[in-house]
Amino acid sequence: MEPQQTPPAGPHRRIALLPGDGIGPEIVDASRALIAECFPSWELLDADIGWSQWCTRGNPVPQETWDILDSCDAGLMAAITSKPAREAEAELAKHLRGTGLTYRSPILQVRQRMDLYANVRPVTPGQASDTARNAADFTIIRENTEGLYSHDYLLPPHDAPTGSPHHGLWAEVGGDSTVVRAVDKQGDVAVSLRVTTTFGWQRLARAAARMAIARHAANPERATTMMVTVADKPNVLRESARVIRGAVEAVAEEFPQVTFEFANADVVAMHMVTDPGRFDVIIAENLIGDILSDIGAGLIGGLGLAASGNIGDEFALFEPVHGSAPDIAGRGIANPAAFLLSAAMCAEHLGGSGATDGQGISDGQRELGSGGRGEPSAEMTAAARLRAAVYTAVSSTPTPDLGGSATTAEFVAEVRKAL
Ligand code: IPM
Numbered sequence: 001m002e003p004q005q006t007p008p009a010g011p012h013r014r015i016a017l018l019p020g021d022g023i024g025p026e027i028v029d030a031s032r033a034l035i036a037e038c039f040p041s042w043e044l045l046d047a048d049i050g051w052s053q054w055c056t057r058g059n060p061v062p063q064e065t066w067d068i069l070d071s072c073d074a075g076l077m078a079a080i081t082s083k084p085a086r087e088a089e090a091e092l093a094k095h096l097r098g099t100g101l102t103y104r105s106p107i108l109q110v111r112q113r114m115d116l117y118a119n120v121r122p123v124t125p126g127q128a129s130d131t132a133r134n135a136a137d138f139t140i141i142r143e144n145t146e147g148l149y150s151h152d153y154l155l156p157p158h159d160a161p162t163g164s165p166h167h168g169l170w171a172e173v174g175g176d177s178t179v180v181r182a183v184d185k186q187g188d189v190a191v192s193l194r195v196t197t198t199f200g201w202q203r204l205a206r207a208a209a210r211m212a213i214a215r216h217a218a219n220p221e222r223a224t225t226m227m228v229t230v231a232d233k234p235n236v237l238r239e240s241a242r243v244i245r246g247a248v249e250a251v252a253e254e255f256p257q258v259t260f261e262f263a264n265a266d267v268v269a270m271h272m273v274t275d276p277g278r279f280d281v282i283i284a285e286n287l288i289g290d291i292l293s294d295i296g297a298g299l300i301g302g303l304g305l306a307a308s309g310n311i312g313d314e315f316a317l318f319e320p321v322h323g324s325a326p327d328i329a330g331r332g333i334a335n336p337a338a339f340l341l342s343a344a345m346c347a348e349h350l351g352g353s354g355a356t357d358g359q360g361i362s363d364g365q366r367e368l369g370s371g372g373r374g375e376p377s378a379e380m381t382a383a384a385r386l387r388a389a390v391y392t393a394v395s396s397t398p399t400p401d402l403g404g405s406a407t408t409a410e411f412v413a414e415v416r417k418a419l
């Protein structure tokens with residue numbers, strides 16, 4: 001008889017592990033050994049990020065964390081708190097208050113600084129559920145570096161001096177009748193800029209086309225196939241939408257096998273609920289994609305099961321779509337499923353053939369794990385096992401957010417048993 005061979009672990013990877021705050025640290029504590037077991041080639045490097053770093057040090061992403069991220073192949077983040085400006089100032093350590101520090105969401109900083117332009121958010125049900133939900137099987141790729149998240153300004157009462165980022169904004173918006181009314185009342189006026197570039201949208205559209213092709217290769221029987229839906233608001237945000245359309249149309253010529261459609265984001269939101277089966281890959285600008293992806297999470301069982309990847313050409317960071325749930329933090333009942341599914345996504349990204357090879361975006365996502373290109377890598381195989389085990393545990397031993405009573409540790413134990 002042949003001796004049993006241990007499958008190869010795969011190449012050595014450096015993975016930054018960012019517990020963050022709220023329920024993040026307890027999710028990581030419960031999951032660390034399991035992740036190490038599933039992915040023996042991963043060296044996990046812990047790094048601090050989030051609200052506690054802001055409160056104590058005035059900086060939610062300390063320099064050591066940037067250094068670790070820069071030295072890693074990928075990152076895995078559990079949860080971070082992002083609070084509005086007023087709370088951010090109030091919770092800052094006394095000696096740091098009033099020193100001009102401003103809070104910027106650490107995850108937004110990481111996405112921007114590391115140029116993780118494609119926020120991949122699969123809307124794929126992992127378990128049997130009702131029929132409408134079963135029909136959902138698509139991926140949202142949200143533009144992650146520009147759009148409505150780019151600049152959000154409070155305008156001073158008068159035009160700001162030359163050199164200030166607000167300079168000239170009054171000239172731009174001051175003629176607007178709504179703004180004039182607000183000024184008469186001495187009210188505050190804030191302005192958000194939707195930065196939209198051809199460069200940004202061409203790379204996003206390419207990522208989407210590759211994703212659509214990879215999804216088809218993995219599952220040619222899928223009803224809606226190789227279609228990219230651009231969910232935007234071209235009838236209202238006319239100029240930026242025109243840039244988007246031009247960029248996407250140029251990329252569409254490179255991918256004749258992929259159908260591109262342009263749709264209004266509000267209608268897409270409705271169809272996601274009434275007819276989710278009509279989508280394959282949806283792309284949207286930052287804020288629209290943020291909102292659509294939470295609807296997507298709702299279709300596959302809630303935020304407790306929604307995983308995501310922030311993917312760039314050089315680095316990728318995986319995280320659950322959920323937040324830090326401060327209301328249940330410290331009670332040992334947080335659901336680690338989305339975090340574990342994000343770890344699986346990370347493994348597929350790294351273990352897939354197209355991971356961060358400068359081609360643009362991973363085609364090594366889940367879709368390729370089961371089809372296409374010859375022998376799956378060790379990471380791909382381990383990722384598929386982990387994902388299946390997570391869904392087994394979701395059915396047998398759900399945490400309270402999914403209607404069960406399991407603790408975080410019990411859930412993870414169940415996943416390990418199911419592996
Ligand atoms: C998400 C979150 C973040 C976002 C917040 C925490 C800044 O909602 O990842 O979807 O808006 O992008």
Ligand code: MN
Pocket residue numbers: 290291294
């Ligand atoms: Mn969100």
